[in-house]
Amino acid sequence: MPSETGKDALHLVKLCVGADSIEDLAEWQAARSAERRAAGLDPRPRHVTRMWPRRQDDLLAGGSLYWVIRGLVLVRQRILSLDPVTGEDGIRRCALILDPELVRVEARPRSAFQGWRYLRAGDAPPDLPKDAQEGAGLPQEMQSALAALGVIG
Template sequence: MPLHVIKLCVGCDTVEELLDWRATAAARGEAWILRTRQTPKRAAEIVDGGSLYRVYKGQVLSRQRILEIATVGEGAAARCEMRLDETVVRVAPTPRRAFQGWRYLEAKDAPPDLDGAATGDLPPELARQLREAGAW
């Protein structure tokens, strides 16, 4: 079973905002790289099928496959770079409290992927309200 990573999506409130931001960076020819301070000690498990799950305003809403994890720099200047797949997969909105940095996420705890039929064209906020009301 793959091991995943979960991280807050700071600066974007929706998946659409993340995709708009990415389109701008892609137009400049930039690879999709997540930079973070700490390199996971279990990187081999993550690269073997793991994904980055993103939390937007208290809800896990999307994931991306992690293709490569590398440490750049040395000593106190060392940082982690995670190269991500360009495909953003929407997942079943799942509440998640705020935290700092990133955390490991076991496959058994990861929210399931959504297919288009599961949500139709419901806005994410309406889908969240329906779930909270127990209607969905």
């Protein structure tokens, strides 16, 4: 996706630890958003990370956070902003403020890694068609098996 400066947007890819499905991620984010709303805080989904991305401007030029769930990149959320937060330990961190919309993408296998990684726009999996966004499609176990065989992704 070209940015206003003509460069391609840059994305992040991150393991979605503790979630077994896109629905798990959606439920977890909805619960955290409700807690934040009840506390009078910004309810938008967020992911707090230790490191501040050095390529912030490229990420904010239309970038997304691509979530890896059970070894597959399955869904993305647009990155809206990067906000500083201080943990209970006094250490400054980065909150990735995300669009609440979970956009399903073509399943792509991704091996485990720590933290997050940059993902160039040309390497990002394409969004699934709109009719597949509501959960239509293959069960995750089947997607994983097909990806392992190289049939998809």
